[in-house]
Amino acid sequence: MTLIMGRGSHKLLSSIFILLLLHLKPALGFISSVGDNNMWCIERERQALLEFKKGLVDDNNWLSSWGSEYAKRNCCSWEGVHCNNQTGHVLELQLNSCGLRGKISPSLIELHHLSYLSLSGNDFNNSEIPEFISSLNNLKYLDLNSANLSGPIPFQLGNFSHLQYLDLSWNNLKPVQNLEWLSHLVSIEHLDLSTFNLSVANDWLKVVSGLPKLSGLWLYNCSLPFITPSSLLHINSSKSLTYLELSNNPCINSSISPWLLNSSTNLVFVGLSSNQLQGSIPNVFGNMKSLEQLFLNDNQLEGGIPESLGDICTLRKLYLSSNNLNGQVLDFFHNLQGCAKDSLESLHLGRNQIMGSVPNFAIFPSLKELDISLNKFNGTLGERIGSLYKLEFLDIRSNMLEGVISETLLSNFPNLYYLELSSNSLTLNFSFDWVPPFQLSDLYLRSCQLGPDFPNWISTQRNLLFLDLSNTGISNTIPTWFWDMPFQLNYLNLSQNQIKGRLPNVSSIFSDLAILDFSSNRFEGPLPVISSYLTSLNLSKNKFSGLNLFICSKTGGMMHLDLSSNNLSERIPDCFMHWQELEILNLAHNNLFGKIPRSMGSLIRLIAVDLGNNSLSGELPLSLQNCTLLRFMHLEKNKLSGSIPAWIGERMSSLIILSLRSNKFRGSIASQLCLLIHIRYLDLSQNSISGTIPQCLDKLTAMAHKISDVMTNKYFIWNGPEYSFFSDYGSYSDNSVHTIVGWKGNVYDYGKNFGEMRSIDLANNKLTGNIPEGISSLIELKALNLSGNMLTGVIPKHIGKLEQLESLDLSRNRFSGSLPASMVGLHYLGYLDLSYNKLSGRIPTGTQLQSFDPSKFMGNAGLFGPPLTTKCPEDVTSDVGGSKNHQEDRDAGSKNHQGDRDEFWKCLYVGTGLGFAAGFWGVCVSLILNRSWRHAYFLMLINLKEWLYVTIAKDVSQQEAITTSLKVCEKSSN
Structure with a gap:
């Protein structure tokens, strides 16, 4: 009985223990799995994940499987969560590119066994990398790239002794002073710090070379500092590297070659594009016998392809585009005829200076990508590419190729997905019912x-x-x-x-x-x-x-609109409130009339507007001052009136081009226009503007300094004498872009680089006063036109400081005085017009000024000297008397001697003239008093007159003066 009772008590106790255990499971931190795999989910870790979810905004319901409901209680079955099959601990959290927003909750610190954490491609609202992550001691994989993180890098990350993969790239993290913390990551194999600012991290090469297991290094666009030869002496190369990406670091140059030479044993990928590699392609790459991909595009490499590259039997991708490679085609491809010709799949040679007939690309049987664009290849394609049956990508644009592209040729490429044949002299000859295989x-x-x-x-x-x-x-x-x-x-x-x-x-x-x-x-x-x-x-x-219906229909996110040169004959509708995203608006060269609508002021993102060559009238609407981002404003050739608003200078300080010419603007030029510190092209010509030119022109900073602005070239071209807006989309970056400025029939083409243009045109107004002396400080000015006004005063004496000036027109004003001697410094002057002023004096002697047509100086009675035919007064010689003797002297003597003689005669004329005047009139007075003396002395004067004519008088006017004086004396003596 005792035994039976004992056994029953034991069974009862066992049952009670099991029931108690079941009730205590949640308290002990785990619950039973609901899934099929019977893994446990740790309650503490489940709660930590739910707390993490609370801090996030899940727009895409990516975390919909996460919850507290009974069916969702097993966190090991949640999206992105992976657990240990035996223990139930969360090992991996993979939530990359889920569209999550918010912050990283510190609750993740409860995931003690977490070894894999990927939160890349989400938006953590510019928050900092949380320091608690460094407490996750078991992490082997950490990926936070493109997660909108900011602030400093927690130096505690160096405590991850087990970390093998670290990617913090493409965030907004603060510049890194040094990379010493990285040296503790002794297990790291993959390291990506792309877009970090490492410009002062001079230890970067030493640190990465000291990571014993590092096989992949990404430091793209990190502003890496220069590598000095002395710094390489104490750095051991990284023998474990297989993947190296250092592209887009402008300070990386050919001095990196010695380090690469000692790291080349196992390298499979080398990315050095968009750097400053110069000279020939280094032979160091030929030592990389395992190399598969080499990116050297967008550097300053010259010459040809070294033969050593052709001996890399594993080479699949070779990118050499956008360099200065030159020479004959045959030399290039001769050096690629080693074993690399059989493995090569991608060959990019675009944007170089390679010349010659198209080679036989059949030597590359594995070729899938071929880019020879923007070179100087000539001849025909024909069968040169016909056997490249694996071809997928073909770009031959902008060469000198000719001939016919047939359907037979293109039918050889069933895998083709990219075809670029533009800007050659090619004819495509296909039958109407041809069906390509691609x-x-x-x-x-x-x-x-x-x-x-x-x-x-x-x-x-x-x-x-x-x-x-x-x-x-x-x-x-x-x-x-x-x-x-x-x-x-x-x-x-x-x-x-x-x-x-x-x-x-x-x-x-x-x-x-x-x-x-x-x-x-x-x-x-x-x-x-x-x-x-x-x-x-x-x-x-x-x-x-039909502009009205078009503009007043809601269009969504339109950014660029060009309707210029059409048959639009109506008022501009007041419906631009529907175009909030618009950046470029071009309605020029139509028949639009009426006022500029007020709703145009709602285009607060507007960068460029062109309403020129219409019949618009009225004043500029005040609402336009809301367009504070404007860089280009063209309103020329309309009937706009009123004064030029001061708010253009006060509110539109980003303006680069302002053209208001050929309108009916009146009033004076407000000094606020001097606030346009970015202006490069200012045209207010052909209006009725009065008053003086503002004295503050020297504040136009962009006219005084070279300032590059990508917006200038990105959005704007001039087509001949006209212009249009253009954005360079698609695959084309070689479009002809021209900026044409005409001055009195001369044309100046500034090509693609409009950023170099600087011009001020105030011609044909009613301006008075003088030219501000400060204009001489605008040393980058290329064109200045002040013609057709009522300007007075002198030409600024330091105008020669405008050494970049190519066109200068000051004609039809009232300028006086002499031409400044500094004008001889205008070496680039291609057009000059100073006609119809009141200028005087000698034209300064210089190679430029004497090369212009004399008509450009006409209407200035006091000007003399070349290129005018009018000689200087002291250069004009008499045709009588001593002129013959002077000619004989000139023929006998040198030019220097003649100069001395001229100076002597000038002094003699002046001294003789003054002495003769004083003495002559004294004698005349004496003769008046004594008659006998008068007759004797008068006979002497007749002989004296002849002597004066021959010896002193240089021209008729001087001879007439002498005769007049003698007659007066003769009359007095009588």
Whole structure:
């Protein structure tokens, strides 16, 4: 009985223990799994994850599986969470690119066993990297790249002795003074600090070389400091490196070669693009026998390809674009005919100066990518590429290639997805019903001959994203099938053709289309309704009408709009409140009239506006002062009136170009315009502006210094004497960009670099007063036109400081005085007009001033000297008397001797003249008193007159003066 009771008590106690254990599980920190794998989920860690979720905004419901409900209690089954199969501890948290926003909660510190943490590609609102992360001692993988983090790097990260992978790139972290903390990461294998500011971290090379297991190093765009030869003496190269990315560091130059030489054993990838490598391509790369990818593009390398590169049998990708490589094609490809020719898959040689006929690319049977664009290749393609059956990417644009591209040739490339043939002399000859074997995503055929019909084979392409058929000779209408294609086009350019007809409703076509350029065609009818996805629209130089309906239809995120040179004949509608994203607006060269609408002031992001060559009237609306980001404002050739508002200078300080010429503006030039410190082109000419030129012109800083501004070149070109806005989208970066400024028939072309242009034009107004002396401080000024005013005073004596001046027009004013001697320093002067003023004196002698046509100095009675035919008074010789003797003297003596004689005669004339006047009149007075003396002395004067003519008098005027004096004396003696 006792035994039975004992056994029953034991069973009872066991049951009670099991029930108690089940009740105590939550308290002990774990619960049973609900999933199929029967893993445990630690309650403490589950609560920590839920607390982490509270600090986040999950717009995409990525964390919808995280919760407290019974079905969601097992955190090991949550999205992005991975646990240990035996213990249930959370080991990995993978939440990269989930669209999460918020902050990283310190609750994660409870995940003691966490070894893998990836939060990259989310938005943590510019918060700092939390220091508690350094307490996660078991971390082996930490990825926080592109997570919108800021502040300093916690030096405690150096405590991660087990860390193998660290990526903190593409954040907003503070500059790093040194990388000493990295030296403690003895287990690190992958390190990515791209976009860190390491400009003062002079120990970077020493630290990374000392990491014994480092195999992958990414320091892209880190502003790495210079490497000095002396610093390499005490640095051991990293033998474990296989992947090295140091691109876009302007201070990295060829001095890195010795370090690479000792690190080259296992290198598979080397990225040194966009640096300052100079000279020949270093032979050091030939020692990298395991090298697969070499990126040296966008440097300053010269010469050809070293033969050592051709001997790397593993080389698959070779990028040498955008350098100064030059020489004959055959020399280039001869050095690539080692074993590399069989492995090479990508060959990029674009933007160099390689010349010669297209080589036989058949020697590269594995080639998938070929870029020889923007070189000097000539001849035909023919069979030179016909055997590259694996070809996927072909870019041959902007060479001197010619001939026919046939469907037979292109049919050899079934894998082709990128085709760029633009800017050659190529003709595409395809049959109407040709069906290509490929599906392109990018097709660029600019300036190839396709027309007159629209190419029908494009109807077979379903994956097109970028399509450029500009300037291809198409003159018929666009076929209806084109508008029904299931394209996902982002970019469509059919400009510079003669395509006619009307456009359909573009809003229902190409729903993903972002950029549309149909400019310079013969389209007509109303402006089309456009897609809300469209960001750039260029319909200029057509025959469209119907601006009102177009502008007053809501358009979404349009940024660039060019409707210039159409048949728009109406008032500009007051509906711009719907265009809040607009940056560029061009309505020039139409027949628009009425006032500038007030709603245009709601375009607070506007960078460039052109309303020129219309019939707009009235004053500038006050609301325009809200457009504080304006850099280009063109309102020329209208009928605008009123005074030029002072708020242009006060509110639009970013202006680079301001053109108000050929309007009806009146009043004076407000001194506030001197606040335009970025102005480079100021044109107020052909108005009725009065008053004086502001004395503060020296405050126009951009006229006095070289200041580069990418916005100038990015958005603006001038086409001949006219201009239009243009954004360089797609694959083209070699478009012809010209800035043309004309002065009195002379044309100055500033090419792509409009940032160099500096011009002030105040011509044909009613300005008075003088030229401010401060204008001489605008030493970068290239053109100055003040003609056709009522300006007075003298030309500033230091105007010669404007050494960059290429055009100077001061004609038709009232300037007086002599030309400043400093003008001989205007060495670049290509146009000069000083005509019709009151200038006098000798024209300064200099190579430039004497080269201009004499008509540019006419109307100034007092000017003399070359290039004018009028000689200086002292250079004019008499035709009588002693002139013959002087000529004989000049023929006998040297120029220096003649100069001495001229100086002698000048002194003699002056002394004789003064002495003769005093003595002569004294004698005359004496003769008046004594008659006998008068007759005797008068006979002597007759002989004296002849002697004076021969010896002293240089011209008729001097002879007449002597005769007059003698007659007076004779009359007095009688």
